[in-house]
Amino acid sequence: MQGVTQDPSKMMPNCVAQAFEAAIAEAWRFVGQTAPNPAVGCTLLDEAGEVLIVAAHHRAGQLHAERLALEQAKRAGVFSRVHTAVVTLEPCNHTGRTRPCTEALLESPVQNVWIGCPDPNPHVAGGGAAALTKAGVSVHWLAESPNGADLAARCRALLAPFAMRMTQGRPWITVKQALDQHGSMVPPAGQTTFTTPESLRFAHALRRATDLVITGTGTVVADHPSFTVRHVQDHAERRRDLVVCGHSAHVPTHWLEQARTRFDVHFCPDIKKLPALLAETTALWAMVEAGPRVLAALREQNLWDDWLTIRQDAHGADHFSVTTRHATTPLALFPEWARCAEE
DSSP states (O other), rough: OOOOOOOOSSSHHHHHHHHHHHHHHHTTTTTTTTTTSSOEEEEOTTTTTEEEEEEEESSSSSSSHHHHHHHHHHHHOOGGGGGGGEEOOOOOOOOOSSSSHHHHHTTSSOOOEEEESSSOTTTTTHHHHHHHHHHHEEEEEGSSTTTOHHHHHHHHHHHHHHHHHHHHSSSSEEEEEEEETTTTOOOEEEEEEOOOOOHHHHHHHHHHHHSSSEEEHHHHHHOOOOOOOOOOOOOOOEEEEEEEESSSSGSSSHHHHHHHTTEEEEEEESSHHHHHHHTTTTTEEEEEEOOOOHHHHHHHHTTOEEEEEEEEOTOOEEEEEEEEESSOOOGGGGGGGGGGEEO
């Protein structure tokens, strides 16, 4: 059997692969504070493939990754050397809070653009790449590269929460459930958790990456949770949404007062109306931290995208497993993903 001949023009050079790695890592640093915008990374290379600048979008209203990278290149005195732009998401070609990134690229020395993912917005998909190509820029799609599959998957994982918002009108929903060796979610008396410090850090890193927390009145009454990010450094001045499944009358007044100093709090008495409530927020990624009743309701409504289970064994060791309903999950970008077994 003859082997399939690969088109050399579509092969991703090693320098581009390294540029994608850097762009994804930089964008990941800001996941959890860019909503309603996606987390996007950009690496600029010179003609020899040397990295000049690595940048990412920080938050809505600030420069997009491509514009920030080009501005940093000017400040660093390397703008004239810019030859290739590597971006995790197709450059925008429309005017929002900022001018189109395609214009910034066309006003630069960039001759080649490598794109990790197409824009999932059905109203603008393809516009950025088409505009660049029309202007004479050489555009390469990572998904079309024979050696780009793994990096393309990581770019899709980075974009997954934004893509969910664009296509389904709601945030990506990750359920986090901790179980002891007996399958119980209830911590021992006098404790608020039974997971290991490593697992606790993972849970708080996940909380940092999300924009909204979903819980239930039962969890609030039992634990008086703060839902703040601890054990890892949070984004500065980050204010998130908090959705409580149930009636406001069923939670302690003092807890609600404290919660409202940190969150925009919403109550959802009917779980069937949760999708509509979530659609009214700007959140891209929601994390569920609730008890068995809420989790059962979410399962019944099929209102979840991935389910992270932290299960403790008889020796006190934690084991991670993930069930996902999609081809990719943003959980794949956490270092702990290597320990997660997909069910």
